[in-house]
Amino acid sequence: xxxxxxxxxRFLRASGVAAxxxxxxxxxxxxxxxxLRTGADAPADAPQTNKLVLVTLYGGNDGLNTVVPYTDPAYxxxxxxxxxxxxxxxxxxxxxxxxxxxxxxxRLWDEKQLAVVLGVGYPMPDxxxxxxxxxxxxxxPQAAVPxxxxxxxxDGTKAAPEAAVSFEPVLPPVLAGETRAGACVGVGGxxxxxxxxxxxVAALGEVAExxxxxxxxxxxxxxxxxxxxxxxxxxxxHHAAGPxxxxxxxxxxxxGSRSVLETQLALxxxxxxxxxxxxxxxxxxxxxxxxxxxxxxxxxLLRRLDRALSxxxxxxxxxxxxRRVTVVVYSEFGRRVRANASQGTDHGTAGPxxxxxxxxxxxxxxxxPSLTDLDDGDLKATVDFRDVxxxxxxxxxxxxxxxxxxxxxxxxPLPLFRTD
Amino acid sequence: xxDGTGLLLRRAGFGPTAAEIAAARQAGYAxxxxxxxxxxxxxxxxxxxxxPDLGDDVYAGTRDLTxxxxxxxxxxxxxxxxxxxxxxxxxxxxxxxQCLEKLVFFWHGHWATSVKKVRSPQLMLKQHRALRNAxxxxxxxxxxxxxxxxxxxxxxxxxxxxAPNENLARELFELFVLGHGQYTENDIKxxxxxxxxxxxxxxxxxxxxxxxxxxxxxxTILGRTERFTAHSLxxxxxxxxxxxxxxxxxxxxxxxxxxxxxPEPLREKMAQAFPVAMEMLRVLFSDEAFHxxxxxxxxxxxxWFVGALRQLGLRPAALPxxxxxxxxxxxxxxxxxxxxxxxxxGWPAGGTWLTSxxxxxxxxxxxxxxxxxxxxxxxxxxxxxxxxxxxxxxxxYAVLRDSQDQRQLLILGLVSPEYLVS
Numbered sequence: 001x002x003x004x005x006x007x008x009x010r011f012l013r014a015s016g017v018a019a020x021x022x023x024x025x026x027x028x029x030x031x032x033x034x035x036l037r038t039g040a041d042a043p044a045d046a047p048q049t050n051k052l053v054l055v056t057l058y059g060g061n062d063g064l065n066t067v068v069p070y071t072d073p074a075y076x077x078x079x080x081x082x083x084x085x086x087x088x089x090x091x092x093x094x095x096x097x098x099x100x101x102x103x104x105x106x107r108l109w110d111e112k113q114l115a116v117v118l119g120v121g122y123p124m125p126d127x128x129x130x131x132x133x134x135x136x137x138x139x140x141p142q143a144a145v146p147x148x149x150x151x152x153x154x155d156g157t158k159a160a161p162e163a164a165v166s167f168e169p170v171l172p173p174v175l176a177g178e179t180r181a182g183a184c185v186g187v188g189g190x191x192x193x194x195x196x197x198x199x200x201v202a203a204l205g206e207v208a209e210x211x212x213x214x215x216x217x218x219x220x221x222x223x224x225x226x227x228x229x230x231x232x233x234x235x236x237x238h239h240a241a242g243p244x245x246x247x248x249x250x251x252x253x254x255x256g257s258r259s260v261l262e263t264q265l266a267l268x269x270x271x272x273x274x275x276x277x278x279x280x281x282x283x284x285x286x287x288x289x290x291x292x293x294x295x296x297x298x299x300x301l302l303r304r305l306d307r308a309l310s311x312x313x314x315x316x317x318x319x320x321x322x323r324r325v326t327v328v329v330y331s332e333f334g335r336r337v338r339a340n341a342s343q344g345t346d347h348g349t350a351g352p353x354x355x356x357x358x359x360x361x362x363x364x365x366x367x368x369p370s371l372t373d374l375d376d377g378d379l380k381a382t383v384d385f386r387d388v389x390x391x392x393x394x395x396x397x398x399x400x401x402x403x404x405x406x407x408x409x410x411x412x413p414l415p416l417f418r419t420d
Numbered sequence: 421x422x423d424g425t426g427l428l429l430r431r432a433g434f435g436p437t438a439a440e441i442a443a444a445r446q447a448g449y450a451x452x453x454x455x456x457x458x459x460x461x462x463x464x465x466x467x468x469x470x471x472p473d474l475g476d477d478v479y480a481g482t483r484d485l486t487x488x489x490x491x492x493x494x495x496x497x498x499x500x501x502x503x504x505x506x507x508x509x510x511x512x513x514x515x516x517x518q519c520l521e522k523l524v525f526f527w528h529g530h531w532a533t534s535v536k537k538v539r540s541p542q543l544m545l546k547q548h549r550a551l552r553n554a555x556x557x558x559x560x561x562x563x564x565x566x567x568x569x570x571x572x573x574x575x576x577x578x579x580x581x582x583a584p585n586e587n588l589a590r591e592l593f594e595l596f597v598l599g600h601g602q603y604t605e606n607d608i609k610x611x612x613x614x615x616x617x618x619x620x621x622x623x624x625x626x627x628x629x630x631x632x633x634x635x636x637x638x639x640t641i642l643g644r645t646e647r648f649t650a651h652s653l654x655x656x657x658x659x660x661x662x663x664x665x666x667x668x669x670x671x672x673x674x675x676x677x678x679x680x681x682x683p684e685p686l687r688e689k690m691a692q693a694f695p696v697a698m699e700m701l702r703v704l705f706s707d708e709a710f711h712x713x714x715x716x717x718x719x720x721x722x723x724w725f726v727g728a729l730r731q732l733g734l735r736p737a738a739l740p741x742x743x744x745x746x747x748x749x750x751x752x753x754x755x756x757x758x759x760x761x762x763x764x765x766g767w768p769a770g771g772t773w774l775t776s777x778x779x780x781x782x783x784x785x786x787x788x789x790x791x792x793x794x795x796x797x798x799x800x801x802x803x804x805x806x807x808x809x810x811x812x813x814x815x816x817y818a819v820l821r822d823s824q825d826q827r828q829l830l831i832l833g834l835v836s837p838e839y840l841v842s
Contacts, residue, residue, distance in 0.1 A: 128594050129603060130765055171772065191780065191786025195828050201783070201818050204836060208813035211837070212715035217771050218837035219815075221779035289763075291587040292575040340585040342578030345610075347590065376605065 008038060017191060026199075042265050043218050048321055050359070050396045051272055053281045053312075054136075054150075054174065055261070055329040057305070059288030060129060062298055063334035063351025066102075066118055067368075074371035079339040082295060087213065091101070092116070096368060101303040102145060105354070110360035113313065115416045117388055119369040121350035121381025125333065129347075132332040136173035137384055140406045149282050149389060151177030152404045164280040165271070167264045172282050174278050182282065202226050261285045261304060265312040280395060292342035302394025305329070313356060326357040326396050326417075336378060337371055350381035359395070361418045383414070391416045426810055427714050428705055430842040432456045433518025435727015438805050453705050456519040458697040465516035469737070472503040477542045479623040500541040500760065506744055508548070508758045510736040512726040525722065526674055527551040528758065529565050529766035531596060533573045534638060535727050535759045541808050543569040544759050557667055557695035558658050561597060561774045568620035568627045569711045570807065574764065577619045579612065580633040586612030591764050597657045597667035603642065610639040614648035632743050664694035671700055677713045678769035716842050718773050721754035728834055731807050743788060750785040754778055779835070786834040790827045797826050803833045812838055 070077045070086040071094065090106040091095030096116075108114040119154065122141045128133045135141045139149040147155070150164050155177040157163070164182030177184030192201065205223030207216045246409050264283035271278055285305055290297040300351045309327065316322030334351030336348050350369055366383035390401035390411030425444040429436035436444070444452040478493045480502075485493070487509040489657025515521040521772055528551060535544045549802040554560035559697055564570055565588075571577050574588040589611035593603045620627050639648045641656060648783070657663060668690035672682035676691075695698035719727070725747070729736060736744060751757050755778070761767055762782070797803050800820035802820045811819065818838045832837060 096731045127590065127608070128600055129595075129763075131600055171775070191784065193783055193790070193831055195825065196783065196787070196831050197828075200822070200828070200832055203819040204816060205817045208815040208837075211813055212841065214716055214718050214774070214841045215813075216835040217774045218718070218840040221774050221776045222835075224776035240671070289587075291585050292578040339583065340578075341580045341583035342525060342575055342585045344575065344585060345567060392771045 002198055011179055020044060023252050025236065027201040034327055036225050038187075043299050048275075049277070050213050050398075051279055051280055051281070051321075051325045052392060052396045053265070053268055053325060055305075055327060056172065056174075056282070057301075057329065057331035058129075058133070058284055058286040059290070059331070060132075060335060060347055061288045061301075061331035061344050061351060062290070062294060062332045062370075063331075064337065065295075065298060065349075066302065067092075067118065067352040068097050068099060069095055069368060069371065069387060070097050072371050074337075076131075078371065079278060079345075080338045081343050081378075082339045082345070084359055093364070094365070095211060099299070099302050099313075101299045102306045104306040105356075108310065108313060108356055109362060113358060113360055114356050115360045116352040116364050117355065117383055117414065118364060118366040118418070119379060119382035120330070120353045120366065120385050120388060121348045121371060121379075121383075122331070122385055123144060123381075124196050125349040125378070125381070127333065127347035127349075129332055134173060136385060138389050138406070139389060139409070145406070146176065147178050147395075147405050148172070148174035148176050149406070150174050150282075151181060153280075153399055154180040154182065155176075156379075156403055157399070159279075160277070161410050162276070164282070165183065165278045166282040167267050172284070174281075175282055179353040182280070198226060240347070261308040261344045262311070265308050269312060269322070272316065272325060273319055291340065292344040294339075309356065317358065323358045326355065326392065329354040330385070334379060337374060345391065349375070349378040350383075351379075353390075355388065355416050361416060365414050365416060384411075386415070387414050390414075392411070423449065424711055425452055426808060427842070428453060428456070428710065429518075429809065431710075431717070432701070432705065432725075434512055434723050435733050436518070436530075436808055437733075438551050438808060441808050444781060453702060457702045457705075459517040459520060459575060462718065463515055463517045463520070463705045465514040466511050466521070468726075468735075469507060469511040469514050471545070472500070472507050474500050474504065474545060477625060479540075480623040480625075495537075496530050497539055497541060502537050502745070502748065504535075504541045505748060505760075506736065509722070509726065509747075511671060512722070513729045513734070513736055519698070519701070522723075523701070523760070524548070524552050526671070527554075527560065527697075529674075529761060531560075531570060532761040532764050532766040533567075533569050534761055534763075536635050537687040538569045538572050540569070540572075540622060540623075541759075543572065543620065546625055549761075555696075557697060559695075561654050561782055562651065564596070565592065565650045566618050566627045566629075567616070568625070570811060571618055572620055576615060579616050579618070581613075581616050581635040581805075584609075584612035584616050584635065587759075589615055589702055592654075592657065595764060595766075597654075597666070598662045602660065602666070607641050610641045610648070613637070613639050614641065614653040615650050618650060618799055635768060658695075664691035667691075667694060667697070668700060668704075671697065671704060672696070673769065675704060675712055676703065677716055678718070679716065679771075680713075683707075683709045715841055718770055719842055720767060720769070720773065721751055721756040721778075721782075722758060724782075724840065725751060725789075728786075728789055728807075732789065732830070734789065734792055739792060743792070746788060747776050750781055750788070753781045754785070774840070780833050783831065786831045789834060790830040793826075793830055797829060800829075803829055805840055807833055808838075809833075809838050812836070 068084050068089045070089045078082045088100050090100060090102060092109060105114055122135060126135060137148045138145050154164055155242060156296040159180060162183055166172055166175055166182055171181060201222050205219050205226060207219050223318040268281045287301055316325045330353045331347055331351060333347060335345035335348040340347055369382055386405045386409055390405055390413035393399045393401040393404055394413045395417040401413055405411050426441055429441060429444055445796060478496045513522055533547060535541060538544055546569050550563045551566060552562060571588060573583050574591055576588040579585040586608050591610050613635040618627050618631050619630055636647055638645050643650055644656060665687055668687045669682045686709050690700045690703045693703050756767055774776050798808060800817050803820060804812055816838055819832055820829055823832060
């Protein structure tokens with residue numbers, strides 16, 4: 001194995017130096033290969049840290065048809081055409097079952113690796129996609145704030161730029177801190193137009209004294225782009241020869257493309273296996289805004305989610321590093337109990353949250369909201385989402401939840417994790 | 421030397437040419453602004469970009485199609501959608517009435533509707549014409565509430581009396597007319613009922629009203645109880661004080677600053693010019709606060725691309741077909757393709773466009789543009805003049821000065837941090 005001149009220590013120092021600018025860049029991009037490099041150079045006996053993978057389902061997933069109260073007459077009468085027959089759902093207990101498209105999650109449930117948190121929401125629910133997703137990501141239901149709860153954790157721990165990573169071209173609010181931000185990682189190699197040299201692009205990436213903030217951020221994108229390339233050349237060969245052949249699983253999608261959940265999770269898996277020090281990964285699946293003909297649309301999305309999650313956790317189970325991964329799946333709100341006439345549902349409130357992984361103490365948490373005692377047609381939340389994230393902060397990230405979950409909130413972290 | 425006209429032209433349109441800036445400086449700020457917001461005569465430039473004749477929707481009059489027949493029709497729709505998108509991009513480049521042209525693009529992002537769900541390019545074109553031809557915001561809102569593409573996008577065509585679908589109602593309040601927080605959940609539910617009964621016909625290429633599917637009962641919306649319909653609902657929303665203020669703040673967000681909120685005095689002045697968007701823009705561009713935003717707004721991908729073509733004297737229609745197709749792919753990868761906003765909230769703004777993933781695509785697209793430039797450009801000064809950049813930083817100046825050839829000079833100028841903000 002050839003040693004790359006960029007040792008992990010040097011990389012971390014370099015990113016430390018670059019950190020100020022990376023912060024200024026906001027969505028500072030670093031590359032997958034660079035991330036993999038940071039892992040490859042780690043000493044074999046370096047302590048492994050827990051990993052958190054946040055899976056955001058954009059559009060408001062219908063919770064009642066995800067975790068189905070199949071014995072509840074109110075469920076069947078409220079959604080005559082949308083309700084699942086009891087024999088169709090994958091029973092979890094005598095009253096609740098998973099959507100038929102979730103056999104992989106059902107298996108993880110049997111293996112005690114799936115925690116289903118019921119009736120998760122927040123006070124005074126907001127049915128706007130945009131505001132509600134902001135609330136979940138910033139953990140601030142009362143007031144709009146510019147930082148996400150992971151971003152504040154990055155601030156608080158003075159984290160390195162690669163501590164939190166998103167594989168999307170645009171930074172999600174959850175990763176935005178005041179002084180730090182998660183990295184947006186491009187997955188393709190550098191492809192400069194003919195005649196344009198790396199040196200000239202690098203020179204454009206220098207920040208000019210006194211230039212406006214946005215202009216400096218624009219410059220930062222070139223610096224980030226090249227930081228990737230600088231490491232790609234050495235790292236690629238290094239990795240192709242390395243154990244596990246992580247490089248073989250690199251996707252071929254170009255930068256800027258919106259990769260599917262499978263691809264995003266495969267990238268996370270590569271990073272985890274390579275020992276990359278990233279602790280929080282943000283991935284997403286879009287398209288849950290199904291107001292009409294919801295059954296077909298939601299089933300196809302849930303099927304993709306199930307396939308992607310179970311394949312990811314199976315792969316993770318194979319390595320020591322992988323066994324330190326916890327996945328949280330959430331959406332900005334659930335749907336109205338009663339179906340609309342377009343065989344869909346309108347924006348609602350509470351919904352289930354899934355927490356998965358080998359460290360999870362599988363089972364139900366919280367309480368299934370009543371389908372008859374409603375708040376103007378909507379479910380009453382029984383669990384505040386901050387108590388889910390609080391557990392994650394405490395048990396996965398070993399952080400004080402109340403420091404990062406928004407001003408004034410005293411969380412009661414749910415016992416979602418095994419203590420042995 | 422900056423007298424503000426450069427900023428005005430950059431913000432009001434897609435990207436002024438050197439000749440346009442020179443003429444504007446000669447004329448002075450006020451007359452330039454007056455000409456921008458009230459262009460005289462027909463748009464001579466735009467006349468060279470003729471709307472593609474799409475005919476009727478390919479599904480019009482069809483029934484009981486086989487799978488193979490549907491595949492064929494979908495392929496046709498894809499081709500027509502590309503034609504339509506190419507046409508609009510071309511028109512943005514050649515239009516003389518730049519302020520109007522950019523405003524149409526703004527409205528498209530406001531009443532965001534994506535052909536990826538609507539599928540019918542004919543319905544998208546009909547919506548586009550409605551946005552372009554509306555005399556003011558009131559007229560626009562009246563046509564949009566029953567617009568076939570918007571209704572289809574937000575499931576309005578499935579919203580019937582038996583159990584209303586409130587998707588369109590919610591976005592009408594939150595994103596289109598009043599802004600978040602100006603209504604209750606109950607207002608939305610009741611408004612959903614008012615909007616029942618509208619479907620679309622592909623044969624007629626328009627919305628049709630089905631009285632049997634409409635809920636004609638009383639609804640209580642924003643404290644008023646009436647037998648509200650789509651039309652009377654929109655009238656009610658248009659009367660609210662929040663409406664002009666919301667539209668003012670949306671215009672500010674796009675033309676002034678996407679990071680700092682609109683100053684209250686300016687918002688009130690703009691609200692007084694409501695409902696004529698051009699008048700609201702006149703107020704915005706005349707205000708001190710506007711000039712203080714120089715150098716803070718990130719160019720959106722379409723703005724960057726169209727501006728570059730204008731300044732470099734390129735006409736999209738004259739580019740080879742494969743280049744034009746590649747450009748659409750690049751714009752899609754940059755995250756902004758006309759007729760395909762990512763969601764009903766429209767396109768993001770500000771620093772979110774600035775990622776290393778986008779930097780890579782931008783370099784590639786700049787390369788494609790530079791391949792077709794014939795005008796000679798030799799020095800950083802000539803390039804600054806051509807691209808209407810007021811000043812290179814020392815950093816960029818040094819990079820440009822060291823460029824080996826014209827192509828490299830152009831590419832680096834187009835992707836320079838100075839060129840990415842306005």
